[in-house]
Amino acid sequence: MDYKFLIEKIAQQYEDGLPFVIFSLPNNNEVSALLQKNTAVHTIDNFNSNGFIFAPFDSRESSIFIPEKESEILQCELITKSLTINPGELSEEIGVQSQYMKLISKTVDTIKRGNAIKIVISRKKDFKLQKFSIKTLVEQLFSIYPTAFRYLWYHPHTGFWCGATPETLVEINNHSFKTMALAGTQPLSDRQPVLWGPKELDEQQMVTDAILDNLQKVTSVLKISKPFTHQAGSLLHLRTDISGALKNGKATLTTIASALHPTPAVCGTPKKIAKNYILENEGYDRSYYTGFLGHVTEGGNTASLMVNLRCMKIENNCASIFVGGGITADSKAADEWVETQNKMQTMLQVLQPML
Numbered sequence: 001m002d003y004k005f006l007i008e009k010i011a012q013q014y015e016d017g018l019p020f021v022i023f024s025l026p027n028n029n030e031v032s033a034l035l036q037k038n039t040a041v042h043t044i045d046n047f048n049s050n051g052f053i054f055a056p057f058d059s060r061e062s063s064i065f066i067p068e069k070e071s072e073i074l075q076c077e078l079i080t081k082s083l084t085i086n087p088g089e090l091s092e093e094i095g096v097q098s099q100y101m102k103l104i105s106k107t108v109d110t111i112k113r114g115n116a117i118k119i120v121i122s123r124k125k126d127f128k129l130q131k132f133s134i135k136t137l138v139e140q141l142f143s144i145y146p147t148a149f150r151y152l153w154y155h156p157h158t159g160f161w162c163g164a165t166p167e168t169l170v171e172i173n174n175h176s177f178k179t180m181a182l183a184g185t186q187p188l189s190d191r192q193p194v195l196w197g198p199k200e201l202d203e204q205q206m207v208t209d210a211i212l213d214n215l216q217k218v219t220s221v222l223k224i225s226k227p228f229t230h231q232a233g234s235l236l237h238l239r240t241d242i243s244g245a246l247k248n249g250k251a252t253l254t255t256i257a258s259a260l261h262p263t264p265a266v267c268g269t270p271k272k273i274a275k276n277y278i279l280e281n282e283g284y285d286r287s288y289y290t291g292f293l294g295h296v297t298e299g300g301n302t303a304s305l306m307v308n309l310r311c312m313k314i315e316n317n318c319a320s321i322f323v324g325g326g327i328t329a330d331s332k333a334a335d336e337w338v339e340t341q342n343k344m345q346t347m348l349q350v351l352q353p354m355l
């Protein structure tokens with residue numbers, strides 16, 4: 001199959017209102033697509049059949065599934081373009097900024113009172129599009145971020161989403177698994193070596209500890225890397241890789257995914273307290289942002305599930321970009337605002353030709 005033909009098929013599928021997903025794994029030159037042949041809404045609790053999962057942040061809501069058996073499955077080599085990237089312009093929003101900073105300060109106070117160790121706070125911002133084009137979107141997204149998991153997803157039930165995420169929820173290959181602790185952010189610069197302050201190092205260690213704790217019941221962890229710097233577009237993060245084996249007889253893709261989701265990188269720790277705080281205080285619906293997504297194969301014995309970060313929802317020529325950041329006792333409201341502005345650039349750069 002030819003790449004150009006694949007994009008045309010996707011554009012047609014969207015025009016016909018039929019569900020589809022097109023995606024490419026990190027550092028992979030291949031693009032895959034599932035084109036559902038009908039508009040049926042399939043939900044999934046047990047990840048043991050082949051297809052693509054799109055799960056929301058709040059697991060009380062349903063995960064949507066495009067089953068392989070009802071889809072045309074396409075694959076081809078990705079053709080990327082070398083594109084020049086300029087930071088997109090973000091208009092000043094004094095009111096929005098002060099409201100967000102107030103929420104950050106309130107969250108810091110809550111953490112200082114000992115109610116939680118870390119809580120991830122987020123927001124969304126809308127951008128009006130002059131001319132939405134699936135072809136341009138694919139070209140931009142897949143070319144600019146080759147090291148990310150890149151996707152476009154459409155279902156009449158969820159609407160149209162796309163993103164380029166750096167965070168793996170879990171990768172499974174029969175009895176072995178891989179995951180990561182990702183936290184701490186700074187803009188990419190020429191400064192070498194990259195230095196991380198105690199706030200970022202502590203925050204990232206908290207994420208690693210919480211993930212190891214969550215994994216205890218379902219895995220025997222074999223390997224934990226040292227924290228290292230991971231580049232995600234024009235941002236840098238601290239990352240620790242964790243891998244090992246699933247506990248025999250006990251663990252499945254479903255149990256490990258629910259043990260990990262939502263990760264401390266997108267929710268916080270303790271998980272329940274952080275999640276309730278988010279649902280009560282954030283003041284908007286995260287929907288599928290900070291949910292997870294990915295292709296399940298071999299009846300759930302192999303899968304690569306990613307956390308839905310650096311993403312946006314596009315509807316009626318309006319793109320809503322979702323961004324957030326981990327708050328700890330040491331967070332400063334003004335810095336957290338700037339961090340979300342920087343994170344917004346990831347999707348804003350994809351939108352440039354359509355603004």
Ligand SMILES: C=C(O[C@H]1C=CC=C(C(=O)O)[C@@H]1O)C(=O)O
Nearest residue numbers: 182183184185265323324325326
């Ligand atoms: C919540 C987001 O990023 C997470 C992933 C990496 C670093 C993060 C941070 O430094 O706060 C966040 O935890 C987002 O991009 O919207």
